[in-house]
Amino acid sequence: MTVVPAHPPHRLAELLHRHRRAVGLSQRELARRCGMSERAVRDLERGTTARPRRRTLLALADALHLADEDRSAFVAPERTAPAAVVVVERPGELVGRSRELAALADLVMGGRHRIVTVTGPGGIGKSRLVAELVDDLRRRGLDVRTLDLSAIDDPALVCDLIAETFDAGGESWVSGVERVVAELRDRRAVLVLDGFERLLPAATEVAALVRRCPRLSVVLTSQRPARLTGERLLRLGPLPVPAAVELFARRAAAVVPGFRLTPAVEPVLAAICRRLDNLPLAVELAAAQLRLLAPAELAGRLDQPLRLLAGGAVDAPPRHRSLRATIEASLTGATDDGRTLFAWLAAAPAGVGLDDLEAIAGIAGMPPDRLLGALTDLVDAGLVQVRARRGHSAFVLLDAMRELAGERLADRGDADAVHRAAAVRFLHRLATAEAPNVRAALAWLRANEPGLVDRDVAESLYRYYELRGRLTEGRRELVALADAGAPAAGWALLRAAQLSQLAGHSDDAERQATQAQRRLDPDDHQAQATAWLLAGRLAAGRGDLTMSAERTTLALRAGRAAGDHTLVGRALNNLAAAAVTGGDLRAALPLLQESLAVKERAGADEVDLGRTMMNIGELLLGIDDGHGAAAYARRAAELLERGEHPRLRAMALSVLALAQLAAGEVAAASLSASAAGDLLEHFGDDHALHGAIQARGSLVQHATGDLPAAVATLRTGLTAMIGGHTRDEIAPIIEAHAALRAPADRIAAARLIGLARAVRDNSEVNQPPGPWPPGRTLAECRRGIGAAELEGHLAYGAARYPLGVATAAGLLLQERR
Structure with a gap:
């Protein structure tokens, strides 16, 4: 630690002395060059000559080049110099930043960028990275000087502290810039200024140093860029998960003797690190909590990390002793606008795009020009992250x-x-809203203003959850809104049902449904x-097809009374579905065709039209019209893609795959089934449809000869279908496998x-008939193994049902x- 004195000597005397020494001249040699006496030069350097003439100064400047x-x-x-301040160097340890270190060292050593600023939010590890850089550069023989500026508040002190760092301190009337320039001149050196974010007004003087010292490189650590010409930014992000886990394990071993990173504990630590966004300081503070908590306990207490993550090392800077600090x-x-916007962003837990943020801020009273300034301020400080999302920026x-x-x-x-x-x-832009933002919006509405949930909002919520397959969450939210007294309570309950x-x-x-009816x-x-x-x-799900038809007919009448042709089309679609379930495929076809025509006249959306076209394709497949089935299924898949309904599109593609398989087009069927499988990640908790x-898809795998894969996929699929709304397909799927198995193994097919x-x-x-009627398969088996033996194998298969x-x-x- 060194101290900058508060009472500097004569400025010119020191500046002359430094420049003379820098060029290697004695007082006598300098005097001879400028036509002065040696004593005159000596008096100037001693400060005894208070006011030299300007021509004397110009002659000295010429002689010193x-x-x-x-x-x-x-x-x-x-001019005068500032009061005394403390200058400190801080060492550090590096984990998981080898690539960033190499890039930073390359920038400094290459000399192409002489001002490099390492930026990132507080606690991201900027100081540790540059401390490792300092060690690396010194090992290479470079003259590296460091300054910890975290305790400095006055930008006017920066240059004098830099001068002190370069051994150009002491009492002086010469500015810090001039003393450093006189000291360094053409000397190669690296200056590291750690914690520069509160001293940004001093950036212009740092730039002047770099401009006047041609072999000086400056590395800044700052939460905000210095915004200097030629400045190169190196932005630090969170650690990769493996590196964060390693850092956690190192810190944990320091506070818990004998702690080891084992395969059993590693997933728990990874979950903790992810929950903390892999922020190094947060990871270190969390590891310190293992003095009191087991890893699993710690993982369960991170819902409010600020309350838990405190108690850092007492010799650490105050801002690093807790995450809150x-x-x-x-x-x-x-x-001020930045701090206001920071608080407002809490209303968007998943982050928000600029359009949405402008709308929210506009209502709350911040115009767009001020909003952009505040947002830039927060992003520069690392308080807000910018992430790409569907081709736009999201602020998180x-x-x-x-x-x-x-x-x-x-x-x-x-x-x-x-x-x-x-x-x-968010509720009026559900198509693009992120799930956490929707949840936060609904939680606030339930508690504060349920009256905003009218029928349009309840319907939009239903479609939002149904489209994404988040069925359990959707019904829970709709019921909760109804219980909170939403005006559209009946509709919300109906959609929840x-x-x-x-x-x-x-x-x-x-x-x-009963509560909704009331x-x-x-x-x-x-x-x-x-x-x-x-x-x-619901009646069809119970197996009561008569009641199903009666209630659906009532829906048809009510739809016509309402003049809602889309509802009429849906009722016709459902009457056809009841006929299919009852095994009357021929009666179902005209109902579906009429449903499609009504929906088209009503201008129904792509999803409604695609659903009915898909149903027609399935029906045609069941009556042995593979060509027609493929055409309808292909058209349905196109409509459902435009309507952005991935679950129904996957169903349409699977119908197309079965139609192609029935036509012997195995390669095409494989492509269609693969395309359907690629959409499974969008199914949410619609496990029954996922299983179907x-x-x-297992049928296509069977047809391609990959029987082990077909068996595994079939088991997974049937397990998900049991008890779900696709359970009526289980028998037809098994019969289809029997048909595919029969040519090679009639006994297996019979079973x-x-x-x-x-x-x-x-x-x-x-269980309605499927595209491979069992009668044909049985006839083939009977021809191959005889009627008596066939009955035995049928009984064998039935006996495996338990x-x-x-x-x-x-x-x-x-x-x-």
Whole structure:
């Protein structure tokens, strides 16, 4: 530690002495060059000559070969120097930054960029990185000087501290820039200024140093760029997960003797690090908590990381002793608008795009020009992350920062206005809204203003959740809104019942539908038609096809009374589905064709049209019209892609795959099935539909000769279908495998048919005929193994039913004799 004195000597005397020494001249040699006496030079350096003539100064400048700024500074007026401050160097340890270190060293050593700023949010590891850089450069023989500026508040002190670092300190009337320039001149050196973000006004003097010292490189660490000409930024992001886990393990071993990173504990540490956004300081502070908590306990207590992550080393800078202190220190440098916007962003937990942010901020009272300035301020400080999302930028707070933002927003008088603006914005842009933002909006509405949830909002929420396959969450949110007193409570319950039915929770669906009926207006024909449609589907799910047809007919009448042709089309579609379930495929076809025509006249959307076209394709496949089935399924897939419904599009592609398979186009079927499989990640918790896609895909795998893969996929698919809304396809899928197996193994085919019969006999819902009718397969088996033996193998297959359908089907399909 060194101290800069508070009382500097004569400026010219020191400056002359430094420049003379830098060029290697004695006082006598300098005197001879400029035509002065040696004593005159000596008196100037001693400071005894107070006011030399200007021509004397110019002669000295010529003799010292000073040019441009050096020359101007030599004859400039004197000024005073600042008060004493402390200068400290800080070492560090590096984990997981080898690539960044190499890039930083290359920038400094290459000399192409002489001002390099390492930026990133507080706690990201900037100081540790440059400390390692200093060690590396010194090992290479470079003269490296470092300054820790974290305790300095006055930008006017920076240059004098730099001068002290370069051994040009002491009492002086010469500016810090001039002393450093005189000391360095053409000498190669590297200057590291750590913690520059609060001293940005001094950046111009740093730039002047670099300009006048041609072999000086400066490395800054700062949460904000210095915005200098020629500045090169190196932005630090969070650590990769493996590096974060390694850092956690190192810190944990330092506080818990004997701690080791084992395969059992590694996933827990990885989860902790991800929860902390892999921020190095947060990881270190979390590791210190292992003095009290086991890793699993720690992982379960990170919902509010600011409260937990404190108690850092007492010899660490105050801003590094807790995560809260680090973030608050970063906020002190933000503008008033920046701090306001930071708090407002708590209303968008998943981050927000600029359009949405402008809309929310506009309602809350911040115009676009101020918003952009505040946003830039927060991004520059690393308080807000910029992430690419669907071709646009999203502005996101890391978890710990979001917690602090939430606290600050709760303390503001405009909190309700901001939350309301965000809720309205997200609910009216559900197609692009992120799930956490929707959840936050609904939570605020339930608690504060449920009256905003009208029928349009409830319907949009239903479509949002159904489209994404988030059936369980959707029904829970819609029921909660109804319970909170939303004006559209009846409609919300009705749509919740539909999601329950899709999720396979028939009892919940029945109860919610009953509650909805009590709240719906009996004169609201549209609502009544929708309710009867659901009642018809629920009856079909119970196997009561008569009641299903009756209730669906009531829906048809109500739809016509409402003049809603789309609802009429849906009712016709469902009447056709009931006919298919009953085995009357021929009767179902005209109903579906009429449904499609009505929907087209009504201008129904792509999803409604695509759904009916897909149903027609499935039906044509069942009546042995593979060509027609393929055409409808292909058209349905195109419509559903335009309508952005990946789950139904996957179903349409699977119908196309089966049609191609029936036509013997195995390669084409494989491509279609693969395309359907690529969409499975969009299925959410619609496990039954997910299973149906897999089970259909297993048929294509079987046809291509990959029997082990087919068995594995079939088991997974059937397991998901059992008890779900696609369980009526189980027997047809098994019969299709029997048809594919028959040419090579009639005994296995017969046993599979026996299992399919047991499924039909024991199913609470009708199992409609599929594209490979079992009669043909049985006839082939009878010709090959005889009628008597056939009956024995059918019984053998049926007897495997108690093992579970998925297990039994897998065993019979791969059984070898």
